[in-house]
Amino acid sequence: MPYVNIKVTDEGVTSEQKQALIAGATKLVVDVLNKSPTTTFVIIEEVNTDNWGIGFEQVTELRRQASTSPADKT
Incomplete structure (x- = not known):
C-alpha cells in the first residue's frame, strides 16, 4: 500500500493542478x-x-527579496 506525500507552498495551487499531481504520482508508482x-x-x-525555509531564510522573505531585486527592475 504505497503512500506518497507531496508538499507544496500554499501559493494558489489549483484543484486541477492537484488532480494532475495525484494522477502523475499514482502513475509513477504503478x-x-x-x-x-x-x-x-x-x-x-x-x-x-x-x-518553509531554504538555507537560512523563510521562503516568504526570499520571495520578497526576489520581487524587490534591482535585477528584476530592469
Whole structure:
C-alpha cells in the first residue's frame, strides 16, 4: 500500500493542478513499482511560506527579496 506525500507552498495551487499531481504520482508508482492504483494513497500538503525555509531564510522573505531585486527592475 504505497503512500506518497507531496508538499507544496500554499501559493494558489489549483484543484486541477492537484488532480494532475495525484494522477502523475499514482502513475509513477504503478509504472515503477507495479502497485495497484486502488491501494496507492497520495496526500498533498500545502505549507505556508513562513513555515518553509531554504538555507537560512523563510521562503516568504526570499520571495520578497526576489520581487524587490534591482535585477528584476530592469
